[in-house]
Amino acid sequence: SAVISQKPSRDICQRGTSLTIQCQVDSQVTMMFWYRQQPGQSLTLIATANQGSEATYESGFVIDKFPISRPNLTFSTLTVSNMSPEDSSIYLCSVSDRDSGNTIYFGEGSWLTVV
Amino acid sequence: TQLLEQSPQFLSIQEGENLTVYCNSSSVFSSLQWYRQEPGEGPVLLVTVVTGGEVKKLKRLTFQFGDARKDSSLHITAAQTGDTGLYLCAGTPSFYNQGGKLIFGQGTELSVKP
Numbered sequence: 001s002a003v004i005s006q007k008p009s010r011d012i013c014q015r016g017t018s019l020t021i022q023c024q025v026d027s028q029v030t031m032m033f034w035y036r037q038q039p040g041q042s043l044t045l046i047a048t049a050n051q052g053s054e055a056t057y058e059s060g061f062v063i064d065k066f067p068i069s070r071p072n073l074t075f076s077t078l079t080v081s082n083m084s085p086e087d088s089s090i091y092l093c094s095v096s097d098r099d100s101g102n103t104i105y106f107g108e109g110s111w112l113t114v115v
Numbered sequence: 116t117q118l119l120e121q122s123p124q125f126l127s128i129q130e131g132e133n134l135t136v137y138c139n140s141s142s143v144f145s146s147l148q149w150y151r152q153e154p155g156e157g158p159v160l161l162v163t164v165v166t167g168g169e170v171k172k173l174k175r176l177t178f179q180f181g182d183a184r185k186d187s188s189l190h191i192t193a194a195q196t197g198d199t200g201l202y203l204c205a206g207t208p209s210f211y212n213q214g215g216k217l218i219f220g221q222g223t224e225l226s227v228k229p
Contacts, residue, residue, distance in 0.1 A: 004157075031215035042121075042203060042219040043158070092157055096215030104148065104215060106157035 002027055002095050004107035012113045018081045021110045023093030028073035031096040034066070037109070038089045046091075049076040083114045118142060121204050121220030129228055131193055136223045138204035139186045147187045147206040148217070149178055158203055161189075184209075194227045201225075 003026040013019050023032065032049040047068055048056040055068035070076040080087050090109040097103070120139045128134055138147065146165040150158035162171050164180035164187060171178045177190040187206075191198055201224050205217040 033215060033217075042222045043205070043217075044219070045216060048216065094215075094217075103163065104160065104217060106150075106159075108155075108157040111155075 001103070002029060002097065002105045004093055004095060004105060006091075006093055006107040006110050008110055009108065010111040012115060013083050015084055015114055017083055018079055019083065019112060020077050020079045021091050021093075021112075023076045023078070023107060025074045025095050027097075029095040029097040030073075032070060032076045033094045033096075034068060034076070034078045035092040035094060035106075036089045037092060043092065046078070049078075080112065083112075085114045088112060088114045118208070118218050119204060119206060119220040121223055123223060124221055125224050125226075127226040127228065128194055130196055134191050134194060134225070136189045136202055136204075136225075137186070138188070138206075138220050140206070141185065143184050143209045144206035145184075145209050145211070147180055147184075147204060149187070149189050150203040150205060152201040152203060152222075194225075196227050196229050199225055199227050 005024045007022045034046040035043040036046050037043045045058050046061045046066055049068050049070040051070045051073055065081050067079045090111050092109045093107040095105050118140055122137050126134060146163055148163045149161045151161055152158040162173055162178045164178055167182045167184045169180045175192045179188045187204060201222050203222045204220040
């Protein structure tokens, strides 16, 4: 199974600032995704992080607000830009790999509170 | 409109009771997964079902995938306090042309009291 490390695990951010979350996997994986989980809610897919090209965003999410990088098969970053209190959420990285039968694994999440 | 309808959203029971959580959709899913999430942690995969009619057992947990691959259920027998947590169903719709993307149900917050 893949081991996923996310940084930071928790942060308190000022309104109007931006924060970059890192996702590191202990093995090369085919697919990497970013999800958001708002307080008391389920998970919503933000985007697919594509290695070497622009991320693919889901409806309601845009690159200017959530820029994503994926420079290689083990690492990705998600930036939450110009934060407002509505961005207070858990942001989760997940990975899927064909070699493991497309099993999907999640990191422990990054808890952001915007004040 | 929620593509995956999960119910109930909240469930509070006594230790030893049985319970069932449902996940329903009007769409066909290539696969469906059940996760358990505890406060402060990411979701942990419990099971993946891929074949219509499939039944999988994990100790006291029984998972079923509907024949038409549009619905699933999680049944817990003789619940224990350690079963308390958020249970999430998630699936990959057949119309997705890319594996690994998941749509989540609303979640079921389960509380098992001693």
